Amino acid sequence: MKRHAEIQKLLAVYSGLDATERSAVDAHTRTCRACADRRAAYAEMDARLAALVDPAPPASLSKSLAHILHGEQSKARGRAATGDRRWSSRRVLVPAGLLLLLILSVWLIMRASTPVDHEIAQTPSVTPTSTPIALASPQEHHEIVSLELLSWLATRYPASPESGTAGYATAASPDERDSFPSTPAAFRPATLPVLSTVVAHR
């Protein structure tokens, strides 16, 4: 009886059976009248179902779908193109931004560690000073350089009894002394680089 039930299920999908199943069903239906009738009924049913005429889709379906699909396709193309442009822009802008950031960072680090006046900081002192020049404030810097310059001028233009010329420190006349810078305060900050150069090339 179980075999009979199994065969009936197989009969329902007879056209989809493999060769082994089909031969088993054929062997059974040769000896079973009920299954043979069922097989005939299913075959007739298949013929009727296969003959069903599919209703034609409305014209509006094709038009609206074509319109929508075309619109979607255009949108998709637009999105793809925008995506490509966005991607290519990103490929250029991101490294450029990173490079710019790197350059800026390096510049800021160098600026923070660089002395106020690099040339002055590297200039050997004529006279030792208690304040390292690289750490000096602009005012201290100004005074240090002025003192160094005065010291240099005093050694560069010493008093010469033979030639009868007065040194800077002992200039005979006020006019002669006025031709030299009289006091450290006379050196304006703007002249410092020039003076520093003079000291460095001394």
Place this chain on the structure above:
Amino acid sequence: MAEGLASDETASLVAALFDQYRSAIFAYVWRLVGEREWAEELTQETFLRVFSARQQLAGVTNRRAWLYRIATNLCFNALRRRRRFAWLPWQVEQVPLLRAPDAAEQIGRRDAVESAFAALPPKYRAPLLLFAHYGFDISEVAEALAISEGAVKTRIYRAREMFREAYERENLK
């Protein structure tokens, strides 16, 4: 999956599927949901889903089964939603027949087939329709309905029995 296909190629595939299957899908959907306008909406939705998922097309081995699976899922979901929210019991609209100059007996028989077929629950109607009307094999039906081949055989057997009974009732009317 569709890395080998350009977007134009996938769009062409969708267009080819639309041209080849729009009539069959519309008829299938109509026979499942039973209303022409609803079938039109769902058919439209089916192809829009296909278009949205077109990048998967290159990896699909059986495009017909894939297309019917989308349509079937949409129909079953739509029917479930309608049944859940409908105040009135759901009824299948009779699919109108193309009135070719058939003999009256043939017309009557076709009406009976349509009526008997419409009496089946969609769960059984779909596999029988795919197998007996559209010529899908068992594995294709299984793929289209996302069920096992054993389940397909069982459903088709039950569908046939329900159809046979309904058809006999129609003939007695």
